[in-house]
Amino acid sequence: MEERSSLPSVGVVIPVRNGAHLIGETIESILWQTYQGPVSVVVVDDGSTDGVAGMVSGRWPAVRVISIPPSGLPVARNVGAAELTTDWLCFIDADDLWHPEHLTLLVDHSFAIPDARVLSSGTIRFSTKPLTNTLTAPKLDVPGPVRAVSVPPRVLPDMDSIRSSEVERLTDAPWKLEHRHFLMGNPISCGAQIIDRLRFHAAGGFPIALPTAEDYGFWLAVSLLGPVHATPEATFFVRVAEASMTTRTNIGLGHIAATLPFLVGADLARDPEVVKKALDDAQPWLSALWLASRSALARQRPLERRITAALVPLLLRRWPHRARFHLSAAVARTRYCHAAPRIRDG
Known part of the structure; x- marks a missing residue:
């Protein structure tokens, strides 16, 4: 591992609306990262009524909290990104988790692939209890292993089981996802990536004109500017729940x-x-x-x-x-x- 001063800085944006009951685990999964470079965390409270902003400020004073009127996910993510001047940007929802090696492995791959401006880890869908409906979407015809939404969720009892788990490798080496692959559907999970801050702004941020699937629109725009380098390790854990968007057949396709x-x-x-x-x-x-x-x-x-x-x-x-x-x-x-x-x- 390189010295901290020579490692790139990483900014993490967490949009939240009424997620006080889960965001603590998400923040802890960022704080437990083994990455030795500077990491800044911004929580954007998107019009919550459950006191999540005060709770986060009280428990984690190093985390910056920004409160905005109810504006939607794309606005919240864009607001958070605008507050950061880090080398890399990340976005994670307030109920998802990272493996402790998530940032370390992504940054390591960025050194190994010097022209990479976007890197995306593999994704594991999980639930803390069995689900009665685990319908999933068929595999997209894109390079690499089956995408996350094609895989039934695993039952993981608590976040400690993620923290103590070995990193799961999906393949032996990174691979490229180009714009033509994104035209077939979104092959990555928003929350699994690090993106160069300049590339984020060049893509225009998350499109606020879309009523839904704004992350898909964003990654389509990003992929026009260059490939997304998918990395072999599955270190992003997306939480699913009965009747949630990620439990449904194909995440709102x-x-x-x-x-x-x-x-x-x-x-x-x-x-x-x-x-x-x-x-x-x-x-x-x-x-x-x-x-x-x-x-x-x-x-x-x-x-x-x-x-x-x-x-x-x-x-x-x-x-x-x-x-x-x-x-x-x-x-x-x-x-x-x-x-x-x-x-x-x-």
Whole structure:
């Protein structure tokens, strides 16, 4: 390990709204990091009513707390990032955890890959108790192991079991995720990354115009500026709970499909050639639309199904691709007619 003075600084942003019952574990998982470089933590209280800001300030005086009116996740994350001048930025939600080696391993990989401006660890989904519904999304056709949302959550009784666990390696070496891979869906979990602060601002921050899936929109923009280097170790632990967004079939891919025109518009302003190639390649759109349709069926959301159907002729230009989509949708309808009861919204 290099001397502390020579190690890059890391800034961590934790957005929270009424998360006083869980944020303590998240903060502790940052404080237990083995990383020897300077780490700054900013908690952005997004209009909470449970006293989380006072609780954090009282228990962890070194953590900076910023309170804002209820504004949503993208605004909260952007506000926190604006307060930091560190070399790297990280974002972690107020109920997720890091393995003690998380920052150390990511920074080590950044030294090994000098041109890397974004690095993302592997993700483990966990719950503190068994879940009755563990539906997951199918694997995306992207490099590397199965993405986090494709893996049923593990039952881990408490945070100490994470702190004392060995680091799990998913592969032998890092790999690249390019923009074309993100067009198929989001292959990474927000909270697993470190991103160069200048790269964050160059990408425009988290898009506040998106009503949902703002992290997907952000990583799409980031990936246009260069690849995301996925690292072999799974050191980010995302908490899932019954009926939560991350427990549902595919983390709201129905909403993501509804925002695809906006995302393509954002790409178009940055790199028209990338968009032209994407539109000419039906496979990413076919995958995204099918996943959106599956999500809408599983969660019994007819409006999302209608939005998805409306996007089909716009994004699938040739009838064989449309036929494949309609066939897949028909199979999914048959499956979910006999599926378990509806998953309640969280």
